[in-house]
Amino acid sequence: EAQVTQNPRYLITVTGKKLTVTCSQNMNHEYMSWYRQDPGLGLRQIYYSMNVEVTDKGDVPEGYKVSRKEKRNFPLILESPSPNQTSLYFCASSLQFYNEQFFGPGTRLTVL
């Protein structure tokens, strides 16, 4: 089944403890992206990747890192999480950036 998967789906952590949220797609898509969703703010793009080894900042990249070593994977790294990074995170992929983006199920992160 063609899909975007994220792990974990739920995570509660403490300030400063490094964490990684994984994202994987099995559709051979070139474009991948991370978003956070907050009430009243909608979806905001954190980082995106046009292809392997090509990543760029979205609208809210501060406090996040990404890597794209393989086409199918696009992990989101929080080196030192803070409470203002408590949010619902979505990974998405598309064949090219202008094609439909397929979204993962979301990861609900709480930073205490």
Place this chain on the structure above:
Amino acid sequence: AQRVTQPEKLLSVFKGAPVELKCNYSYSGSPELFWYVQYSRQRLQLLLRHISRESIKGFTADLNKGETSFHLKKPFAQEEDSAMYYCALSVPPNDYKLSFGAGTTVTVRA
């Protein structure tokens, strides 16, 4: 930086009535514009994009460069249209970010 504004957080209409969701953007060039929808307990999915000029599930959206708007319309709302709708914008080849509005929650009443 581009910006997308959806002025209505909530929109309630009766079944069979027309529905219009507003989307305004701030960019002087030729953007790529999209509408995404999230139904209850489902993933966010593409509804339509202006470049393909298509009508999906009875919805249409017209790009008005003069008013910098991309409003979404449907002449006769159905209960299954109840969902959260997001307008989104990208401005290639300057960059390939995708900026979303804050979203509009639509409730269609019987």
